[in-house]
Amino acid sequence: xxxxxxxxxxxxxxxxxxxxxxxxxxxxxxxxxxxxxxxxxxxxxxxxxxxxxxxxxxxxxxxxxxxxxxxxxxxxxxxxxxxxxxxxxxxxxxxxxxxxx
Amino acid sequence: xxxxxxxxxxxxxxxxxxxxxxxxxxxxxxxxxxxxxxxxxxxxxxxxxxxxxxxxxxxxxxxxxxxxxxxxxxxxxxxxxxxxxxxxxxxxxxxxxxxxxxxxxxxxxxxxxxxxxxxxxxxxxxxxxxxxxxxxxxxxxxxxxxxxxxxxxxxxxxxxxxxxxxxxxxxxxxxxxxxxxxxxxxxxxxxxxxxxxxxxxxxxxxxxxxxxxxxxxxxxxxxxxxx
Numbered sequence: 101x102x103x104x105x106x107x108x109x110x111x112x113x114x115x116x117x118x119x120x121x122x123x124x125x126x127x128x129x130x131x132x133x134x135x136x137x138x139x140x141x142x143x144x145x146x147x148x149x150x151x152x153x154x155x156x157x158x159x160x161x162x163x164x165x166x167x168x169x170x171x172x173x174x175x176x177x178x179x180x181x182x183x184x185x186x187x188x189x190x191x192x193x194x195x196x197x198x199x200x201x
Numbered sequence: 202x203x204x205x206x207x208x209x210x211x212x213x214x215x216x217x218x219x220x221x222x223x224x225x226x227x228x229x230x231x232x233x234x235x236x237x238x239x240x241x242x243x244x245x246x247x248x249x250x251x252x253x254x255x256x257x258x259x260x261x262x263x264x265x266x267x268x269x270x271x272x273x274x275x276x277x278x279x280x281x282x283x284x285x286x287x288x289x290x291x292x293x294x295x296x297x298x299x300x301x302x303x304x305x306x307x308x309x310x311x312x313x314x315x316x317x318x319x320x321x322x323x324x325x326x327x328x329x330x331x332x333x334x335x336x337x338x339x340x341x342x343x344x345x346x347x348x349x350x351x352x353x354x355x356x357x358x359x360x361x362x363x364x365x366x367x368x369x370x371x372x373x374x375x376x377x378x379x380x381x382x383x384x385x386x387x388x389x390x391x392x393x394x395x396x397x398x399x400x401x402x403x404x405x406x407x408x409x410x411x412x413x414x415x416x417x418x419x420x421x422x423x424x425x426x427x428x
Contacts, residue, residue: 117338126408153344161415168364169384184258
């Protein structure tokens, strides 16, 4: 029995391979798969720690992107958009006045 | 000029609002300023447009920059968006939120600019960042639990900066989808419509972008004991 088969329990923990788990993970998380496939996902994940870790890291990636993606939400540094750049403000006001003249 | 327009505050004295953390205090302040802007624009007061610009130019610029990755392009997109908002203000629904309406307009302006400026020869290959598997479907690399919690990671300024830098490294096709869904928080159908692609295609790109970032984060932030 290979190292991974050992980690996966019987090596045939479901009809899905680890590749398929990774490939269809978004569908699993969004409950966008057939009930039978969702059940096979659960079976596989219950017996395959590496895939469980992959799923957890995927969720944490989404969370990290959500919480770090907006530089202006950084509380420890001054938000990059304060104050609004005056030259840009003036350019927009000039463009609006030109358009309405 | 109408009475409502004469109630406008000096635009230069406006506080920063817009896409700030949604505390009850911020929400109330935003609503007050938004009401002033909307009533002023409806009354035809030019100062209302200046107040709109001064209030929202900063956060809109940040949104455009996330999509365009270039400050000059982002500034142009914001200018287009605010002029478009001014010209199309009659389309603003009374029950809508001004920040949300402007957000959609600047996203659209940035995406149009992205399409116009897209280089056909730009590498869009993300395969090298995706997980690898053996022929029998087993992974080439056994995934390990991450040793740092998300709460710990986000407290470090250098980690937050690294996360944004790694997002910027994604090929544009994938980065755009990720930014729209996971940062700008558009839903699948709305993001797909703005990009002119099917929801199924959008989901494929989003998944690959997340998988690529997962690998990048794990490797470059040294998140496993193996790293």
